Amino acid sequence: MPAHTDGGVGRRIAYYRSVVRPKMTQQELADAARVALGTVRKIERGERGVTGATLEAIAGALGVDPSRLRSDRGPAHTEVREALPALSAAIVTYDLPEDGPVRPMHELRIAVDEAAKWRLGAQYTRIARRLPALLSELARAYHAAPAHERADAASLVVSAYRSADAVAYKFGARDLSARMVDIMRWASPEAEDPLLAASVAYVRTETYFAARAHAAGLRSLELALDAAPEPTTPTETAARGALHMRAAVIAGRSSDADAAETHLSESRALADRVPEDVYYGTAFGPDSVRTHEVSVAVSLGGDHVGQALDVAREWKPPASLPAERRSGFYIELARAQLWAGVADDAFESLKVARRIAPQHTREHPWVREDAATLRRLKRADSETLTNFAEWCAAT
Numbered sequence: 001m002p003a004h005t006d007g008g009v010g011r012r013i014a015y016y017r018s019v020v021r022p023k024m025t026q027q028e029l030a031d032a033a034r035v036a037l038g039t040v041r042k043i044e045r046g047e048r049g050v051t052g053a054t055l056e057a058i059a060g061a062l063g064v065d066p067s068r069l070r071s072d073r074g075p076a077h078t079e080v081r082e083a084l085p086a087l088s089a090a091i092v093t094y095d096l097p098e099d100g101p102v103r104p105m106h107e108l109r110i111a112v113d114e115a116a117k118w119r120l121g122a123q124y125t126r127i128a129r130r131l132p133a134l135l136s137e138l139a140r141a142y143h144a145a146p147a148h149e150r151a152d153a154a155s156l157v158v159s160a161y162r163s164a165d166a167v168a169y170k171f172g173a174r175d176l177s178a179r180m181v182d183i184m185r186w187a188s189p190e191a192e193d194p195l196l197a198a199s200v201a202y203v204r205t206e207t208y209f210a211a212r213a214h215a216a217g218l219r220s221l222e223l224a225l226d227a228a229p230e231p232t233t234p235t236e237t238a239a240r241g242a243l244h245m246r247a248a249v250i251a252g253r254s255s256d257a258d259a260a261e262t263h264l265s266e267s268r269a270l271a272d273r274v275p276e277d278v279y280y281g282t283a284f285g286p287d288s289v290r291t292h293e294v295s296v297a298v299s300l301g302g303d304h305v306g307q308a309l310d311v312a313r314e315w316k317p318p319a320s321l322p323a324e325r326r327s328g329f330y331i332e333l334a335r336a337q338l339w340a341g342v343a344d345d346a347f348e349s350l351k352v353a354r355r356i357a358p359q360h361t362r363e364h365p366w367v368r369e370d371a372a373t374l375r376r377l378k379r380a381d382s383e384t385l386t387n388f389a390e391w392c393a394a395t
Contacts, residue, residue: 013040013043016062029062056129065124066123088176088179090131098140108141116159131167142187162199171363177207199239201220234279287318291325301339326357331350334367347374347388351388371392
């Protein structure tokens, strides 16, 4: 891959290394990224370029998305889009995979779990690079698996497709996303796991959001709630709570305030019974429900927008919450602030969202719409606002 030669890359690497807690030395960064210490020193001093593979390794060691280290965020944006055809090609043969190598099941699980972490961290470039090959390998593993491993293989297929779907959906490839959801629904019964089926129902709601079929989406989630296990264990409680949380948002989009509040109340009660964590690929707990209180208020609009502002005055999402969820909170808060007439606050929220998860923020349609509105309202006011609008391609 081409090398990034702008000295700004090295400065950004040094900056992120200095804020890692505890502060990371150059030697520690080199060891974690598996590159030579001299290489790290020269990159930080701007004396040598850095290839895409090395940049990704360093970003992984620092715990940030590679796009945060690039001098030009554009290449990451383009790279994800350029990978969409490869994702599409990988899923074409999900039922008739081509021959190729297959790692042992435990190694595949490690790879799938890593992809799930990238999804929660909104690190879409990594997913776009790695998932096409992984999806193909998982298809081979599933079809070659002996009977006693078939359920595990199906579970891995569902999880990996969920990570790949995040890229397709967030980057506007809605038809590709819908195909991936269909494959998740095809593989899920083979896993013989009702909690996995609940997680697929959660993800399937994307197709209803994309089609603006909100009432139908709410019915689908309510059917999933009927089929979900009773909440006796933490994972069962979280699975049911996540479905209620999702149902509250889509009820808000369909302007059904009563249903939205009912589902939100149910999700609050269930969240109080479990610690905030990631269950079957979905973050759930008291903090996740708070973020969804803002989402529901914005979905309902009108007189409900003040509720979103009230939540934000009293609470902010903690750093322990996945980046994708935290950035989503600030994106939706920005919309509420814009509607409430506090444009400066709205812009500050969008900037916070960008710092947390730049790729997620850049690709979110609300960000483009709201940045364009802010630019019209403030016109020649702010060079920073103009730069932000150009960054997210607001028109």
